[in-house]
Amino acid sequence: MKPKVDAAKLKLIYLEDSAQDVELLRELLTDAGFDLEMDCTATENEFLSFLQDPSYDIILADFKLPGFDAFGALRHSREICPDVPFICVSGSIGEETAVELLKQGAADYLLKDRLEKLPSAIKRALAEAGEKQALRYAGKALQASETRYRRLFETAKDGILILDAASGLITEVNPCLVEMLGVTSEPFLGKKIWEMEFFRNIAANQDSFAELQRKDCSHYDDLLLETADGRRIEAEFVSNAYKVNYRKVIQCNIRDITERKRIEKALLALSLRQKSILSAVPDIIMEVDGNKVYVWANNAGIAFFGDDVIGKEAQYYFEGEQETYDMVKPIFSGDENVIYIESWQRRKDGEKRLLAWWCRVLKDENNNVIGALSSAQDITERKRAEEENRILSKFPSQNPNPVLRILRNGTLLFVNEAGMNQLSEWHLTAGNQVPPAMGEAVYEALQGESPQNKDFECGGRTFSFFIAPISGRDYANLYGFDITERKRSEEEIKNRIIELERFHRLAVGRETKMIELKQKINELSARLGLAPPYPLDFVEANNKSNFENQNTITGDKIL
Template sequence: MKPLFDVLIIEDSPADYLLLRRQLERRGVLGRCLHVEDDQALEQALREPWDAVLTDYHLPGMDIARIVRMVRAADPLLPVLLVSGSIGEERAVELLRAGLTDFVAKDAVARIPEALARALQEASDRRELQQAHAALAASEHKFRSLFDSTPCGLLGVDRESGTVLQGNRQARQMLGEVVGRSLDDIVHEQDLPALARRRAHAVAADAAPLQLRLQGADGHGFWAECDIAELAAAGEGEAPAQWVLSVVDITERKLAEDELRISSIAFESQEGLVVLDAAGNIQRVNQAFTAITGHTQKQACEESSTVLLSTGGDDALRRRVWRLIREEGYWQGEVVNRRRDGSLYSAWMTFSAVRNGAGEVTHYVGTLSDISREKEAQREIHRLAYFDPLTDLPNRRLLHDRIEHALAASRRSEEHAAVLLLDLDHFKKVNDSLGHNFGDDLLLQASERMRSALRAGDTLARFGGDEFVVLLEDLGSDAIAAGRHAERVGETLREALARRYQLGAQSLYCTASIGITLFRGRDATMESVLRHADLAMYRAKNAGRNSVRFFEPQMQTELNARNALETDLRAGLERGELVLHYQPQVDDDGYLIGAEALVRWNHPQRGLLAPGVFIGVAEETGLIVPLGLRVLEMACAQLRRWVELHERPMRLAVNVSSRQFRQGDFVESVLRCLRDAGVEASWLKLEITESLMLENIDEAVAKMDALQDAGVGFALDDFGTGSSSLSYLTRLPLEQLKIDQSFVRNLPEVRNDAMVVQTILAMAKGLGLEVVAEGVETEAQLEFLRRHRCDAFQGWHFGRPLAAEDFDDLLRRGVSWSVPPVAEEALRGYGA
């Protein structure tokens, strides 16, 4: 079958076009045909694919050379045949140079198919040749790109001479200009034999790369990993002209390997080492770690941080240490850890974070040293230096340090401390008659008795021979209270030491003489303290031994008086010597709204005593509890009498101490007093102090709620003098605040007191509480309080506290008693 040609015919004569087309159709070679007559039509037609272009030479308005150029611009290989008569040799050469493919004479139209086939074949050959050249160029470019972009250095080396024929970019960066250089100049001379041996076995695919030292571009040597490959031979049976040496810089890796070897040796040191991941899980431990802790690497990895920081079971310490490690990236310190067998040991530990290039923690490295022996040695050195070898009590040296510390603390706190110097009576006779072994046994028993009788924070020291010293700190700012406490401790020690001792088969008694001195840091030195205690101890010996004496005669006198007062108070409670006086409380309109019960002691020798004389002793000795209960009983009984005497009852306020309030049966005791007296709970109001809020607030609220449910009211007494908290005020079921008289006393002259009172009033109004001002004694104070909307008043301006019969008499008569005119109305409704 003949091939069909798509032919573009350029002809100005339609007749010639039809003749040419008919000839091609007759010969069966024409597939598609298009006739154009000008440049514009030609340009449009060339946008389509054609097998060949046939053109006439004589074309009015068109130049044959331009036609050829237009065709070549559209397709450089598209055959262009000129179908024309003779045009002359020179013109023909010019057109061939312009790109004309062939000539066909008009009188030889039969040759056109043959000419077309030949032209198309030539075009096809040229096209394939161009494609081959382009592929070769692309392959060459790709090879060169790959050769230069390869991350390792590549050297093409002459097989015979060892001269470098080519090198890629990476090789030039590592080695400098390499073309023309011999490998003998590049490879370290000690490594050339290894390179020669490898060349002889380059075909071994499983051969490991060589590690060679090469001369770098900067003149310094570097380690490289090198491999050899042979290029293909130029022809079959011929030896390759080149072989290729690959070069990879492994200097950093070699350094890392060296570091790793050093680290590996260092890792297995005498110090425990551990590596953890970022989450704190153990990854690796060394043999020293296993020897110290008893945990193998497998056990350590399984149990992780509890092995590393067992901290003797102190979970809070372990969490705190890990928090510091994660926050700071470093921690060091001493801990007590537990070995796998359960035994404890002292350890010094350090932890450091390992971070990557982005600053993120990837690992933690820890060191562990067993310092148990060092700690034990330190403890033994400390014990020998500061503790008595017989009794294991602090010795004179440590005692001096403790007293100096107590003096410094006392200077800051202004609180008293005390020193008790004890001397065993007739101890020398025991040593002389029974021997030193029995004397030592006696000293040991005596020291153990004293140790058992003291608080954990007290210091007991052996001062020397048969003398012991006790240091008591934080005894408060009240000298009398501090002295009483020191005296009680002295008596406790005296009684403990006076009991019988059993020394082997011997049974004997040995008493002690005890001297006491109180001191405060600003008034004393260590030497004066010990000297005064020594003098007091000799006073005890001179008094007949087996006794306790103070250095200060006045203190002894006051303590004696205090002891006598305590004895009398106990007897007075039993004999019913306590009585109540009542002070009226008046509202803003001058009406009597209630009274406060105030306890007095009708002492048989000293007469009527105010509470300031004996309440402190009652608080200190615990007598405040039965005293408070007695006051409640008398107050409830008085309420009952007022109900019987008058038309309506009087609201009575009773003070309750913190110690009394803390009693477990406090609620029941209050309700029992009300039941026994047969009075309504709403007639009773209990006044508590701010100190209750510093105790167990939840327990206080529960007790107050129980009593309030029964009808008992509550007032907060002496408000502003303690450590009040507004959050407590909102929780306590209070109905009233009482402004302490220390603020009222200076009204209205002292600006600060006035501001405090105004603040208390404003706050109480905001909380919905009534306010009673205590200690109102002048008209100016009353006017100020009224002006700032105080609800009620109490004080000598309205009347002093009166005995029960006097208060009853006034209520019965319905008249005023030494109070402002408003009080005349206050008694309205309380007549007999």
């Protein structure tokens, strides 16, 4: 049953055995402006039945009733519905009896010859009951809050130290800090912070403790602690001052960041290594975002495109009509394969150059595409050499590269001197069979009546052959070119791109986890009514468009 503060509507139980008194009271309360709903009884059993209904606002009772009295009725109401006010209305009652009723929990008592005071007594009783209930609810809420705080304090993953702000006395230490330092809680309690060797880097003496007293919040990101067994811990320290029962305390949150620092150092070393590698790599390496705008370039890339390349779209440097964007479309759809393309690009001096690109997707920790990382080589001169070789192929004896003529059945008809020398492991002789793989390639080209390009390994080197079926004949001419160095270079570039992409994913993933952790701490601070300890406006702004700080209460403020 809930007490009613607004007396405009009133539902009550009236214990009375006089019908005349019932009607008199009904008329009085109605005239006083109450919208009245009243249930009357003179028996104990029916009264107990009424008490099971939680909707009553107040109970009025005559002192003497058949079989029981107001004391009995009051006991029942205190047991079943303690929040509902009880007023005794009697024709005659002694002062001692009235006082005893009040002691046992009655809200008020009135004599029947003074019923004109009943409306105001009812309003007063309802208001007082409401206040008592509000206080009771507040007490329960406080108790629940203290229970939550204690649980959080005991289970926090950060060490928590509570100090008396005036004296520096340690009043509480949570299990995490005890475990972190390898001791029990007994040595802490009753000691002042500067008396504990563990915390000499926080407050070495009373004077340095004064700094914590002056500041509402202090933050140290590189605190060194030494455990009981001599281990050194890198820790992050945050202190906050607040009042508990009008007494100022300082809560110190201590987080072991030794592993985090180790990872940061490893990442820094890796980053420096990558920078050194990139500085030494002669190939062009470029990064674009999801809009194909250049956001990073190595030294070779800047040397080719110019100092102003960052911020420009890739197609700004295209020369002539190109299908480059169509060819790399799978990358920006999430395909993780390395894609090879050749594209005419404008160098910073305006010269048109042919670049061979190896492109790979970049993704964030949520597997969303954020751009691409590409490596390129200027192959303009190589292409020119290949063209010269093509022309020279018309004169086999003068060609410095292998030239062969092979029948459909794999029989060698002709090989020039360069072919015999460079392909010596094959022991090529006219009239003999060529290696099976080459014979199969010739057969396929003749069957399809279309030229083909095939790569073959010989003597630890790679040769690219252009197989040209001769129309109306049962043989094909093959023009070879040693591409060993080119293949090695391409493989190195692919591996380099994959290594760079892995480093990028590692660095971005760690930074995002740190931001998420700081966000959780800020959220907990807000729930506790504290100011967020970390400025993350830029993250919140980004979340609008795209994507627990146990401080005073939670003990999880430090990051």
